[in-house]
Amino acid sequence: MTDYPVVVVGAGPIGLAAAAHLTETGSAVVVLERGTSAGAAVSQWNHVRLFSPWSEVVDPAAARLLEPTGWTAPDGDTYATGREWVEQYLAPLAAALGDAVRTDCEVVGVARRGRDRVVDAGRDTEPLSVHVRHSDGTEERILARAVVDASGTWGSPNPLGSEGLAAIGERTAADKIVYRVPDLLDPAVLPDYAGKHIVIAGSGHSALTAIIGFAELAARHPGTTLTWAVRRGVTAEVFGGGEADELAARGALGLRAKKAVDEGYLTVVSGFRTEEVAPQGDQVTLIGDSGARIEDVDRVVALTGFRPDMSWLSEVRLDLDPTLQAPRFVAELVDPNMHSCGSVSPHGVEELTQPEPGLYLVGMKSYGRAPTFLAMTGYEQVRSIAAELAGDHDGARTVQLTLPDTGVCGGAGLFDDPDAPSTGGCCGVPAAPELITLGAPMRD
Template identity: 70%
Template structure:
C-alpha cells in the first residue's frame, strides 16, 4: 500500500498543513474538500479576529512550502481576521499544493476495501476505501494507505435544546435561529437584528463576542433588546479572569461583556434549559424551559453552545472514542474542558490520535470531539507527528516538537482598539522557551 496516496479530508488550516507535512515526507497527499476554495469554514467567520498572532497560525511545513513560491508572509506579530487567514494564507497554500487538493469533492464514507467494520481479516493488509461525491453528483472510490480526517466541527453546531438534541419546534423555527456570531458589519445582517428582541444562548467566548457586538447595536438602534440565556446559575464565572487573565484578549472580551451586563444592556436568565420552541405572531418565537419558564416575543435566537464532530460517514471505521467527549480515547483525558484550558493541554501526537482501525486518524478540531479548547498550533503538531508515523519515522512521530508560551497563546487582539498593542508590549509571558517532550511510541521504543 506504500504507493497509494494519503487521503486528507478537509482543506482547512489543519488539513492543508497535513498535506504540506506529507509532501515533505515524500508521501503523496490527496486532499478532498467539499467546498470550492481553501478554508471555506474559516471564510464563514471572516469578520472575527483571532486571539492568535500570525506566527501561531501558520504551520511550519506550510510556511516552508509557501516560501518556495515567492509568497509574501504577513507580519508575524499581527492578529489576522478569519478573512485574512483564509485569503492571505489558506488560499495561497491550497494553490501551492496544486492538484493535491480537489475541491467540490465530499467524502461520504470511509471503509476498508471489500470489508465492513465487522470483518477482521485484512484490516492491516487491505487499503482504506474513501467514497467521494463530486459536485456534479457522480460518485467514486479512492484507495489510500492512510486517511487523516481534518474536516473539523464547524458544520455541526450544538443545538438550542438543553438535552443535546434539537428541541421540539427548533427545526421549524430555523428562519429565526442562527448558530454563528452575526456579522453586524453586513447591512443585510444588521437589519435582521436592529430593533429586535434577540436571545443569546451559550456561555463561551462566542457568546461573549455576540453579547458585546449586540450590546453596541442596542445602543445604536432603538428598540433592540437582548436576553442572555444560561443553562447554569453562575453568571460571574462566565466572564473569565478579566485583567488577571493570562490571555489578555480573552480577559478584555470578558470585561466588555460584564460591562454590558452591569450597565443593564441585557436581561440575564439563568437555569434556563430550552425544552421547546413555539411559533408566535409575525415570525417570532417563544422559548420554553423544562421548568415551565417562558421567553416570549423573540425575533432572533443566536445559539452559541459549541460544536460536535460529524461521525456518520465513518460508520464502517473502527473508532476508539471517549464516551463523553467523542475524542480519541487516549486524548480525551488530556483535553477535558473541566480540567484544561487551551494553554494547559499536554502536547500530543500520533499515539494519542490512533484508533483501532490501522492507518486512520482524526486531527484538528475534530480530534477534540466536543471539547472547545483547540489551538491551531496543536493541530499543526498533530499532523506533523502523524505524517512522520505514516512515513515510518517513529522516533520523530513520538517526539513532540511543539513550542508554546506558558499558557498556550499569550495575548491576542480580541476587543483591543489596536490589534498590535499587546504585541508591542511583549504579551504576558515573555519569550517562550523550547521544551522537548518525549512520548512512548506504539512499538514500545522512545
C-alpha cells in the first residue's frame, strides 16, 4: 500500500492542513480540489470575518511548511476575513505544497479497486480507487493507500423547509431565496436588498452575522424591513455566551446581534417552521406548519445549516450516525439532541476510523449535520490521522489540543423541538409560534 499516495479530497483549510501533516510525516499526498483554486469555498464568503483569531486558524504543520518560503505569519491576535484567510494563508500553503494540489478535479466516486461495497475479499489489501472528473470533461482513476475526505458541507446547504426537504414552492421561488450570507457592501448585490422586506431564517452564527449586516443596511436605507424567522425561541442563549465565551469575537458577534434585535431593527417570529413558499405577485409569502404567515417578502436569506454530500461514497463501507450522518463516535460528541452548545472534546483517528480501511471523513463533513465546528478541531483530526498513517499509533491517540468554551453550557435540551419547553440551555424552544414586534429601530 505504501506505493500509493494518500488522496485528500478538498483544498480548503482542513484538506491543506492534512496535506501538510502528511508531507511532514513522509507520506506522498495528492490533494484534489473541485474549484479553480485552493480555498474556493472560503472565497465564496470573502466578506465574512472569522470569530477565531489568526493564532487559531493556522495549522502548526502548515506554518512549519510555509516558514522556509519566506511567509510571514499574520498577527495572531487579529481576525481574518474569508478573503484574507485565502490570500494570506491558504493560497501560499497550496503554493508551498506545489504539484500535490490539483484544481478543477471533482471526485465523483471512491471504491476499493476491483470491488463494489458488497465484496469482502481484498478490502484490506487492495488500494482505494478514486474516480475523478476534470473541468474539461475528461476522467481518470487514482489509486490511493488512504482517502481523507475534507470536502466539507458548503456545497450542500439545508433547505428552508423545516422537514429537511424543500418547502412546497421553494424550488419555484429559487430566485427569491439565497442560502448564504450576502455581501451587502457589493454594489451589484445591494439593489436586491436595500428598501426591501427581507426574511432571515435560522439561528446559528451565520444568521447572527446576517442580522448584524442587515441591521446596518436598514440604518443606511430607510424602508428596509427585516423579519427574523426562527424555529425555536429567541432566548438569551441563542445569542451565545457573550463575555463568557472564550472566543471573544464569537461572544461579541452574539452581543451585536442581540443589540440589533433589542433596538428594533427586526420583527422576530419565533416557532416558525416553513411549510410553503407561496407566490405573491413579485413577492412571496412564507407559510408555517401552524398556518402562521409572513407576507410581502422580497427576499429570503435561508441560513439553516449544511449537510454532507455522501453520494460519491456509495461504494465504500461507512459507519455513520443515522441522525447526523456523521461518523458514529464523533456524533456522540456533537449531537445537538443530546448536548447543549458547549465545547466538543478533541478527537482523532480513533473516533474517525471507518469500516472501510484507510477512509476518513474530517473537518466539517465529520460533523455531519451538526453545527459549531472549529478549524482547530479539524487540524487535530488530520494531525492524528497523519500520525496513524505514518505508523505512530501512540502519537495518533495523544490529544494535542484544548478547545475554547462557548460559555453557554447550560444543559442539554431538545434540539429544534417546537413542543419542548425551554430548558435553560441553548436548545429550548417555545411551544407555539409567537409574533414579537420590537420598537422602532434607531437611525443614524
